[in-house]
Amino acid sequence: MLPFESPYMELSAKMSIWLNGDLNSKLVRQRNQEQVFSILRANDALPVSELSFRTRLSLSTVKTVLSDLEEMGLVVVKEQGASTGGRRPALYAVNRTAAFVGGVSVGYRYLKCGLFNVDGSLIKMARVPIEDLKPEIVAEVISKTLVDLIEKNGLAKEKVAGVGVSQPGSVDFAGKAILSTPQETLKGTTLWEKLTEALQCHVFLMEDINAHIAAEFELGEAKGYEHWIYLLLGSSESKWGIGLEAVNKGLWIRGERGLAGEAAHMVIRVGGVECPCGRRGCWEAETDPEKLFKNVLEKNGLTVESLEELFLLIDDRRDEKDTQFDAAYNTFIALLGEGIANIIHIFNPEKIFIGGEVVTLGEKFLEELKIKTMSCCLPPYWKNDILELTHIIEDGDVLGAASWVIGHLVFLNFKAY
Ligand SMILES: [Zn+2]
Missing domain, CATH: 3.30.420.40 (ATPase, nucleotide binding domain)
Structure with missing residues (x-):
């Protein structure tokens, strides 16, 4: 069973609307969740007041957002913060092991597969040579490598929330079809279909430049x-x-x-x-x-x-x-x-x-x-x-592919086990 409630197409429609800046109230709420979640991912633990200051959202909105995120299992109350006289404020932090996410980069001669915690920290990365770029074979090597990483690290396969796949071709909005690519054989939706079937989780294909950009958003100098x-x-x-x-x-x-x-x-x-x-x-x-x-x-x-x-x-x-x-x-x-x-x-x-x-x-x-x-x-x-x-973010494509999925867990109606 997938740890999500929403069917895939609904998600892609939402993401497309979100990316185009056309927001309705549910999307505003999800965007607030995403914003708070992204700030928490970049910090150890923060009180409501600090989150309100950084997001420019009201205290009550931040509280609602935090309770949504807690319910999903993405955020936990960590400890009591420093007191300024009265009661010590609660500190909120990312529940880093709520789920795991895979990041993959498909090169011309090898694949890189990484497994990440929800806070974006790397659990393990593997580099595997690839001789044939047929989608069936690429999908098989990716899923074998990821399953191997999952098993070797004693993790539960059900806790893999999604996998982002970076490759050099351009991709449709849904992250499903490769539209044009120098890796001709990978064109179409077969790679996405085979991977979804093998991994039983959400799979997003993305162009390598977009993966690098996602890494840049996450770790790079473009912040701000x-x-x-x-x-x-x-x-x-x-x-x-x-x-x-x-x-x-x-x-x-x-x-x-x-x-x-x-x-x-x-x-x-x-x-x-x-x-x-x-x-x-x-x-x-x-x-x-x-x-x-x-x-x-x-x-x-x-x-x-x-x-x-x-x-x-x-x-x-x-x-x-x-x-x-x-x-x-x-x-x-x-x-x-x-x-x-x-x-x-x-x-x-x-x-x-x-x-x-x-x-x-x-x-x-x-x-x-x-x-x-x-x-x-x-x-x-x-x-x-x-x-x-910009300094080259090492394995930025793998990290970016994973962080794109992590950043959108709220749009996946994620629910931790
Ligand atoms: Zn040209």
Whole structure:
């Protein structure tokens, strides 16, 4: 039996309404629950007064929300807080073992599976090689690995509330169908169906960039900003890729079908480099460092195994003032800066957080990128601190996939055993 009351489609409709910002009273209540739950997840234990202050909700609303969360089993009264004279206030905390959640990342050569507590703390992670990307096989490897983790850690399978699966393709709002993906064989709903059948819990598919964003919301520097963009320059699988997600007034801009933010295929040079998408001169294809540095690597008899290794090498050669490397590097910066200026003009963000392997190039790279971007930007849009490199959240895709499920437990009408 599933530990939920609501059927899956009802949930996805709710989430879609929520993400589009169209709220009715039940959704407002769930959103309040989600907000209080998310603050508690980030803290040890808090009194009602502090929760009211942080959420800007009234004391009585916070009390109602807390009693809802207690009833679900997600929150417990921990201990008495410090007294300011009268009765000591009760402290509320997340019931971290109320349930477990799985996070999965499907790469091209391996899978990462993690098991997390409700507070987002990792119980155990496993990395498994995968040779065949057929959905039946991927689903089988994921469920075997998760069940293995559950059993080895002495947990009850029924307590797994849901599993988030990050992969490189774009996904529908319900988190069920892969719409388009470089992992062609995974297209469609088979992966979701097979996983749901094998694991008997809620399964959400998500695009890897969204998983990274969820991790960024959870742990990263974006906390506290209302208008921001996460720009992924790099990829976890050593293949160059650009991903963009935009947040406006704290709400994720997803578009009609959840496909918004495809900056990778914005053409920045008409008739330019051929792109796998069928067009020419796409931003992603034009900025591919493996292509830009191919000649200079060959001339110097150098080979690199990964993007990170390439960026480390570029950084070294830049320090040695190697002019061949400089030329390719300047093209790289120029093309990135042109594209980022376009994005700034379209979204007018407070911050653009840059993640991915490009972060390896460090602060010097950031300063050079800022100079180029500023030169392309209309003055009212530019702020000197608009671009920021984010530290790479290790296994951010796995954590993000899990935290998306944890963050939405209240929308699942969750009830602890
Ligand atoms: Zn393209």
